[in-house]
Amino acid sequence: MTTDTTTKDTTVGQTVLDARGVTMRFGGLTAVRDVNLTVNSGEIVGLIGPNGAGKTTFFNCLTGLYIPTEGEVRYKGTVLPPKSFKVTAAGIARTFQNIRLFANMTVLENVLVGRHTRTKEGFWSAVLRGPGFHKAEAASRERAMELLEFVGLEKKADHLARNLPYGEQRKLEIARALASEPGLLLLDEPTAGMNPQETRATEELVFAIRDKGIAVLVIEHDMRFIFNLCDRVAVLVQGQKLIEGDSATVQGDERVIAAYLGEPFENAPGEEEVAEVEAAEAKAEATTDAAPGKENDR
């Protein structure tokens, strides 16, 4: 009888991304401070925090754009090389907060460029369309069209990227990122500038990506999107991780409400207390207004 100790089940819940003690300093400014974060296979993890909290900087540390001042980042157990194309080749793909497409290339060509880490033909071959490119093109083109279909852009394959509406440009960035066949996808504000319908569609798209076996780490300011989507959410405030937990835990945490959300959610704990404080303040103000000598204080 043989015993198979390498069944596929052992990979379920495997740690895909393991960032340990990541710190990024720019001169005197510490943009990211000692952040630990893991993403497991099959997970969608959210990263939220106010403007300037260090979210994009953290992504840049994960993808080799920045070399962290301290700490290390592992992908499937291996420390990542400090070069973005090597990180992509290792299996991490990303989209950018400020869309970065090749505006004068077609939609299909943009996705084909995204495949360059997975084909023998390199980046320039894809751009210059030399003889080698044409040989390798058929298989790549088929995969690229599959991906365009997956994000709902197959009918626009021949359009120039710059002519796509904003929401579709974001989808195209996702298709291009998927073209490198990643095990982990990082999305930096994928719904920024989208209308509610497009945001809903993006939510479905991210679920579909997860269902394909790709782990997802997503930055977003749209809380409804984040809390609907994510298995876990981490909150960055001034470069530090304030809390990490499931949506309910994070949504209900008073420090998060205070530091990030500004105002409590509907039915959030503490709402009654806030109302009480506001009533007391209004009462105090009315009393002060009526107090003698008030006019002279102005």
Ligand SMILES: Nc1ncnc2c1ncn2[C@@H]1O[C@H](COP(=O)(O)OP(=O)(O)OP(=O)(O)O)[C@@H](O)[C@H]1O
């Ligand atoms: N290359 C850089 N050089 C110097 N400072 C930087 C650099 N990149 C980011 N910063 C600073 O680091 C801090 C974090 O910026 P970051 O863009 O990571 O924030 P963020 O959480 O992504 O914000 P937003 O939600 O607005 O996108 C900010 O104070 C920013 O000015």
Ligand SMILES: [Mg+2]
């Ligand atoms: Mg950002």
